[in-house]
Amino acid sequence: MKARAYSLFLATCGAVTISLGACGDDPPGGPTQPGADSGSPPDGAVDAGNDASDGRDAYTPPATCPPRFTAAHSTFRDWDTEFTLAGLTGQDGYRPSVYDFARDKDGSLLVAGYFRWAGALRVDGLARWRNGAWEPGRTNWNGRDPGSGGFYAVAVGPAGELALAANAGKSGELDEIWVDKGAGLEVVGRYARRVRRLAWIDGKLWVAGGMEFENNGPKRLAIWDGITWIGAPGGDPNGYVFDVVPDAEGHVLVAGQFATIGGISARLIADWDGKVWSAKYQMPTDSFRALTLARDGSGTLHAGGLFTLDEAHRASSSFAKWNGTAWEVVGNGVAKTFGTGVVSHILAHDGALYVTGCFDHVNGGEDAPNRIASDNVAKWNGTAWTSIDDGSKPVSSHWYSPNVCGVEPSPEAIWEMPRHRLVADGTRVLMGGAFGGAGGVPSQSIAAYDGAWQALGTTQEGISGEISQLASSPKSCTVYGLARASHSGGKPLTSPVTRYGETGWVPAAPALPANTRCDRMVVGKDDTIVLACSEQAQPEPVGRVLVLKNGAWTRLVEDRLPEIVDVAYAPDGSLWLVGGDGARGFLARWDGTKLVSPSSESLDGAGLRLAFAPHTDDAGYDVIVGGIFEHVGALAADRIARWNGTTWSALGNGTAGNAVSAIAATKDGIYVTTQKENDAYRILSRWDGKTWIELATPENGIPKPYEGTTHTFTSLLALPDGSLIAAGYVWPETGGRNVFYFDGKKFTSVGGGAAAISVDSIALGADAVYFAGSIAEVGEGAKLRASVGVARIPYESSL
Secondary structure (H helix, E strand, O other): OOOOOOOOOOHHHHHOOOOOOOOOOOOOOOOOOOOOOOOOOOHOOOOOOOOOOOOOOOOOOEEEEEEEOOOOOEEEEEOOOOOOOEEEOOOOOOOOOEEEEEOOOOOOEEEEEEOOEEEEOOOOOOEEEEEOOEOOOOOOOOOOOOOOOOOOEEOOOOOOEEEEEEEEOOOOOOEEEEEEEOOOOOOEEEEEEEEEEEEEEEEEEEEEEEEEHHHOOEEEEEOOOOOOOOEOOOOOOOOOOOEEEHHHHHEEEEEEOOOOOOOOOOOEEEEEOOOEOOOOOOOOOOEEEEEEEEOOOOEEEEEEEEOOOOHHHHHHHHOEEEEEEEEEEEOOOOEEOOOEEEEEEEEOOOEEEEEEEEEEOOOOOOOOOOOOOOOOOEOOOOOOOOEEEOOOOOOOOOEEOOOOOOOOHHHHHHOOOOEEEEEEOOEEEEEEEOOOOEEEEOOOOOOEOOOOOOEEOOOOOEEEEEEEEEEEOOOOEEEEEEEEEEOOOOOOOOEEEEEEEEEEEEEEEOOOOOOOEEEEEHHHHHHHEEEEEOOOOOOOOOEEEEEEEOOOEEEEEOOOOOEEEEEOOOOOOOOOEEEEOOOEEEEEEEEEOOOEOOOOOOOOOOOOEEEEEEEEEOOEEEEEEEEOOOOOOEEEOOOOEOOOOOOOEEEOOOOOOOOEEEEEEOOEEEEEEEEOOOOOOOEEEEEOOOOOEEEEOHOOOOOOOOOOOEEEEEEEEEEEOOEEEEEEOOEEOOOOOEEEEEEEOEEEEHHOOEOOOOOOEEEEEOOOOEEEEEEEOOOHHHHHHEEOEEEEEEEEOOO
């Protein structure tokens, strides 16, 4: 973990009011420097601190919102359930995805994919949409565990026969085909790799994808007749099969990325008439892969995928029709940036063809004069395109999503595309995939279109995007969030600063100035909001400190500042900053009129985190700085150092060469966590003034990491009684993950843990603890709950 290498703009000392020790002519100062202060500043001005005339206020621990959470007198309750989203959400930090639809015999719609929740309802990878509401897709699994992997595909036969391609979700285990013909689910086949489509055709189950059945069974295309599996008659295809479509007069059309099938040459598309294969519909030689087939209302066959038919259409293609003798591009095709886009599915509905996939324009490529902006979904009426989402109202999603479009060489990329499938639902078209919403409407992984986009399910207070930092007001206990998100629940977030209240997350400030990105936030004792930001400028980005004053953002100083990595209020109300780059760092304090450096010694690398600890004589506080530096002036200080108002000191042997990710201070010592850069890193260690003690051990309640992971805490919250809450990327072999409470002796997971790639911020409210990060669900066992982007766990106190 290193700060971005922005220029420090230190060519002359007069260019910036922060002294980094380059000139040594700024007045010394610090937490123990005498000085007068008028108390809480008026009109939202930034407090200069030092309320006591001698500048040596008694140290006040952070997180003082009453009632206080204490180890002896408080208990956590159950997680709140209001932080969910419309649509279908996931079970960890990897994006939830809808892969397939099937209409059941009662008219309800089955939805299969990698997800676990429909709002607050548990659905385990198979959901049912019926009469405008979600239900579990199935309540009786006949002893089968739908597991953590969900389902690649679903199909329902004319008599209600159900088929599912189950993903075991575990490395080294084969996936399975499950079938229920009325007597309960049974496993009828096991395979490696993935299934793309299932189809019941004339009482037989056709399976297409990249799968290879066990015991040297069929590959990439398989047929189950109720007793045995056979491969493609005449021989397996030599590449993946992505679509299987029953056609007129008992024919079956298949599309994929193959050159031979059934013993014949057939590029990408082949026709099975029940006896022999035909290459009638094969694609031209330079085509790449066909993903989907559909006939329009007049019976004309259309194909979508990733292909070009001739040199004239290399910048925009992938959507074509069969004109009776050959394939021809439809509507100038679809385009993505500088080349052709990808069509993953075509749906014939209400006299038109709807297409989805990976493209940003239709009706031509980059230089086409009449191309139409279209964000991965569009409508073709036979003569013209309509964009049904031009991308002007994006919806964020906080889950990890690989940057895959479907143009990648590996056919496995198809399963990682953001848009997978379309289906008609009355007058509406439903789109499934791995996206946050469409047309400005948040609806995770599935959305509906009927002239306008609509969410599927109940919208609550989950976050479409992420809250990168939480902060609590020392005055009101209000919890604020610094968000990079488009929506909270169904409400657009017009500001990156949000506040949680009775109506959920609401904007708490105006939008940021243009070309500005803010990564850290602090709230002062008078509810002043301060942001540490970066402004895009020439020749290099510059650091900015923004203060919310009279309802508008104001720069703390107009000078071009170095990169500011962290900002914090000290116990006396004074504002401190730390930052820099890989070559030089700084610590600075706002004295009410300008930023000053407390010392003439500079850091030889960026400072990343700040904390405040009791001064050794308990009169005032010291500043603890962690980062990527190795020295402060001539003092050897390995990534962490202490400024007591007069001198710098090292904390023993420091962090053993690992960058600091979080710091907290209590009456019992200074807590530090680091990023793992070598084997001697500190997972969560305490400096007691004499030695470092590693606390995150199995003996103290943190089991060893799950296979292939490394424990990394990224956020610490010191509580008034000296206990600690820690969060990050911490996946033990057993027990809850990512969020832990430390009472001074033992760690316990908070509420059974939080499933996420990482939980990155913590805040203490008046009656609850808040967490933010790539959170998907919280709790465990019977108390497992959906909670998207943010989680809240109330506590009770007997004080």
